[in-house]
Amino acid sequence: QVQLVESGGGxxxxxxxxxxxxxxxxxxxxxxxxxxxxxxxxxxxxxVAALKWTSGTSEYADSVKGRFTVFRVNxxxxxxxxxxSLKPEDTAVYYCAARIGIMASRVYDYRNWGQGxxxxxxx
Numbered sequence: 001q002v003q004l005v006e007s008g009g010g011x012x013x014x015x016x017x018x019x020x021x022x023x024x025x026x027x028x029x030x031x032x033x034x035x036x037x038x039x040x041x042x043x044x045x046x047x048v049a050a051l052k053w054t055s056g057t058s059e060y061a062d063s064v065k066g067r068f069t070v071f072r073v074n075x076x077x078x079x080x081x082x083x084x085s086l087k088p089e090d091t092a093v094y095y096c097a098a099r100i101g102i103m104a105s106r107v108y109d110y111r112n113w114g115q116g117x118x119x120x121x122x123x
Contacts, residue, residue, distance in 0.1 A: 002026045002112040004096045009117030012086055016121070020081040022096030022114060029053040029072075033099050034079040035110055036070060038092035038119075045095070047105040051079060059103055064090075086121045093118050 008020040022034065032053045039045040049070040051058045058070050069082040079096065094117050097110035104110070 002098055004098060004112055004114035006094065006096045006114040006117040009094060009119045011120045011122065014086060014088055014121055014123050016086050017082070017084045018086065018119060020083065020094055020096075020117060020119070022079045022081075024077045024079075024098065028077060029079075029098065031100060033101060033103050034070075034072065035097040035099070035104070036079075036081045037095045037097060037107060037110075038090075039095070039116075040092040043092075045107050047107075048094070049081060050103050050105060052103055053079075057103065059105065061105075083119070086119075088121045088123045091119060091121050 003025045005023050012018055033050055035050040036048040037045050038048050047061050048064055049060045051070045067085045072079045096114040098112040099110045
């Protein structure tokens with residue numbers, strides 16, 4: 001059973017940076033795609049970024065391109081989301097997710113989810 005635990009959220013001023021972590025346990029993630037999603041109050045959960053663990057290939061939502069970077073550290077079994085130039089509209093609960101197979105950006109493509117970490121960006 002794959003278990004994912006996010007951390008690193010917090011309160012930051014607009015223009016600041018945060019780095020989120022997602023530690024996986026239960027198995028290694030070779031062959032997996034790791035996704036980051038977010039959900040703001042009253043809104044649907046939306047795709048932020050995804051990374052193909054084996055190749056390191058990544059994809060991003062248009063709203064975060066050039067500001068967010070997803071990467072993994074194999075030895076730590078951890079995927080990170082580096083968030084720079086944060087904006088108030090980035091405020092949300094951020095979730096890490098995992099799926100076996102190719103890159104995907106839809107919530108229902110992912111089977112395993114973490115509990116989420118709150119990111120709040122003040123103006």
